[in-house]
Amino acid sequence: MKVKVDPSLKEAWDLVQGGLKRKEVIIIVGACEVEYRGRAYSELPEGMRILIIKEDSALILHRPRGFEPVNWQPSGSIIASEYKENMLLIRAFKRRPAEVMEVRFREVKLVASLKLIDKGEFLMYGSEEDIKRAIMIRPDLLERGLRILRDERKTDKGYVDLCAVDSEGRLVVIELKRGRADKDAVLQLLRYVNYYKRSGACKVRGVLVSPSISKGALRLLKEVGLEYKKISLKKCREVILAHSNSSLFK
Amino acid sequence: MKVKVDPSLKEAWDLVQGGLKRKEVIIIVGACEVEYRGRAYSELPEGMRILIIKEDSALILHRPRGFEPVNWQPSGSIIASEYKENMLLIRAFKRRPAEVMEVRFREVKLVASLKLIDKGEFLMYGSEEDIKRAIMIRPDLLERGLRILRDERKTDKGYVDLCAVDSEGRLVVIELKRGRADKDAVLQLLRYVNYYKRSGACKVRGVLVSPSISKGALRLLKEVGLEYKKISLKKCREVILAHSNSSLFK
DNA sequence: TAATAAATGTCGTTT
DNA sequence: AAACGACGTTTATTA
Numbered sequence: 001m002k003v004k005v006d007p008s009l010k011e012a013w014d015l016v017q018g019g020l021k022r023k024e025v026i027i028i029v030g031a032c033e034v035e036y037r038g039r040a041y042s043e044l045p046e047g048m049r050i051l052i053i054k055e056d057s058a059l060i061l062h063r064p065r066g067f068e069p070v071n072w073q074p075s076g077s078i079i080a081s082e083y084k085e086n087m088l089l090i091r092a093f094k095r096r097p098a099e100v101m102e103v104r105f106r107e108v109k110l111v112a113s114l115k116l117i118d119k120g121e122f123l124m125y126g127s128e129e130d131i132k133r134a135i136m137i138r139p140d141l142l143e144r145g146l147r148i149l150r151d152e153r154k155t156d157k158g159y160v161d162l163c164a165v166d167s168e169g170r171l172v173v174i175e176l177k178r179g180r181a182d183k184d185a186v187l188q189l190l191r192y193v194n195y196y197k198r199s200g201a202c203k204v205r206g207v208l209v210s211p212s213i214s215k216g217a218l219r220l221l222k223e224v225g226l227e228y229k230k231i232s233l234k235k236c237r238e239v240i241l242a243h244s245n246s247s248l249f250k
Numbered sequence: 251m252k253v254k255v256d257p258s259l260k261e262a263w264d265l266v267q268g269g270l271k272r273k274e275v276i277i278i279v280g281a282c283e284v285e286y287r288g289r290a291y292s293e294l295p296e297g298m299r300i301l302i303i304k305e306d307s308a309l310i311l312h313r314p315r316g317f318e319p320v321n322w323q324p325s326g327s328i329i330a331s332e333y334k335e336n337m338l339l340i341r342a343f344k345r346r347p348a349e350v351m352e353v354r355f356r357e358v359k360l361v362a363s364l365k366l367i368d369k370g371e372f373l374m375y376g377s378e379e380d381i382k383r384a385i386m387i388r389p390d391l392l393e394r395g396l397r398i399l400r401d402e403r404k405t406d407k408g409y410v411d412l413c414a415v416d417s418e419g420r421l422v423v424i425e426l427k428r429g430r431a432d433k434d435a436v437l438q439l440l441r442y443v444n445y446y447k448r449s450g451a452c453k454v455r456g457v458l459v460s461p462s463i464s465k466g467a468l469r470l471l472k473e474v475g476l477e478y479k480k481i482s483l484k485k486c487r488e489v490i491l492a493h494s495n496s497s498l499f500k
Numbered sequence: 501t502a503a504t505a506a507a508t509g510t511c512g513t514t515t
Numbered sequence: 516a517a518a519c520g521a522c523g524t525t526t527a528t529t530a
Binding site for chain 2: 043048
């Protein structure tokens with residue numbers, strides 16, 4: 001790891017050049033101005049910020065407040081650094097869409113470059129995919145007598161989350177949301193249901209499944225003759241865990 | 251600014267405590283494991299990462315690759331740091347929704363805490379708002395004889411981007427998109443147009459305005475009897491600049 | 501490559 | 516507090 005506190009711009013540039021060459025992660029803290037041109041245009045006059053350059057050439061520039069970076073460039077950019085006229089320039093190009101971000105440092109307070117070793121596998125529970133998994137294990141989470149049709153979404157034009165057949169033989173189109181469902185979710189479901197109604201002969205139901213739903217969405221849902229079923233993420237997690245445990249004993 | 255390279259965990263903790271108290275921006279680089287519980291659940295085993303704690307208590311944890319943080323907590327969290335059992339704990343709570351993120355450092359390579367002075371005003375051009383502004387200045391960007399109705403969106407239930415009256419006295423509902431318009435944009439416009447058709451007596455047109463549109467969206471648009479008008483962000487920018495220049499001579 | 505939908509989306513604005 | 520829509524959304528998946 002190479003670190004310099006209050007380096008000259010020339011020293012900082014040397015360190016950045018080395019870091020880029022070795023594909024390390026680089027952190028620069030200092031006074032800079034920023035310009036972006038691409039899908040939109042932005043300007044940011046001088047101020048103290050933190051720039052992170054990652055080993056896959058993603059760039060992230062942070063101000064002292066807020067969760068979001070003020071400017072950035074995603075992975076796979078082409079990065080160049082230059083030292084001229086008492087400035088340290090960092091420039092990141094990208095094609096498709098064509099975009100450029102340029103950071104001009106007037107002063108660097110801290111610069112560091114190091115290889116970050118990070119092999120940890122990130123695990124997340126509670127995604128929409130997890131709800132789907134739970135329902136496929138236990139369709140009765142929605143209603144008794146429900147039979148899930150595997151991979152219906154592939155065969156159809158729309159990307160339906162799940163399809164099933166109810167105890168009376170009706171097709172049940174299911175739309176899942178991991179958070180509060182809104183009007184968009186209802187319209188999404190409506191599109192799929194209409195598709196099946198047009199194309200198929202059998203009766204079609206549409207069910208929106210989520211932990212909660214907005215008032216407006218629920219009103220719209222009922223207006224267009226769709227159904228709502230509440231589900232708990234916690235319950236889904238339990239079902240998945242119980243199932244993977246029982247699978248161990250097969 | 252306080253910086254320590256390869257500090258002991260105790261030293262790092264001292265520096266973090268001081269930084270939190272003074273509401274500075276803190277950067278920690280080191281080996282850590284992470285846990286998150288809230289709207290979802292996540293686990294990340296040990297690895298080298300970068301943690302930024304901002305002065306408004308936003309937390310951002312970055313791995314060596316990718317644009318997005320692997321874990322985070324937005325502004326306004328309650329942050330606590332602890333030193334125990336050979337670990338430096340950083341913990342961020344948030345209510346509504348209730349969420350906790352905990353970072354456990356086993357080793358710290360670099361820690362820095364400093365006051366970032368950043369008064370620069372961020373300027374961005376090319377937003378949807380800019381398209382709206384340009385059309386309000388020069389409605390003929392869309393078509394001749396168009397008259398924009400000011401702030402129609404306020405009086406209505408839906409948040410229509412713009413309303414206008416065409417040369418034949420028909421109401422024109424306008425939906426703006428700064429990027430490529432998709433099916434969602436068409437459905438959004440359709441909702442507003444239907445609202446006006448139901449509630450009003452006069453004839454209603456719906457026009458989607460954007461720099462480009464997806465094939466599927468265009469097909470859907472025509473199916474439901476709406477119109478498309480291409481617009482260039484560059485042109486909008488020129489119109490706004492020309493207008494603000496001419497305003498100087500009033 | 502385009503299109504389509506998810507996301508711990510976040511953020512701002514209005515009700 | 517809830518709802519609604521924009522975002523340089525980004526990212527992943529699929530045709």
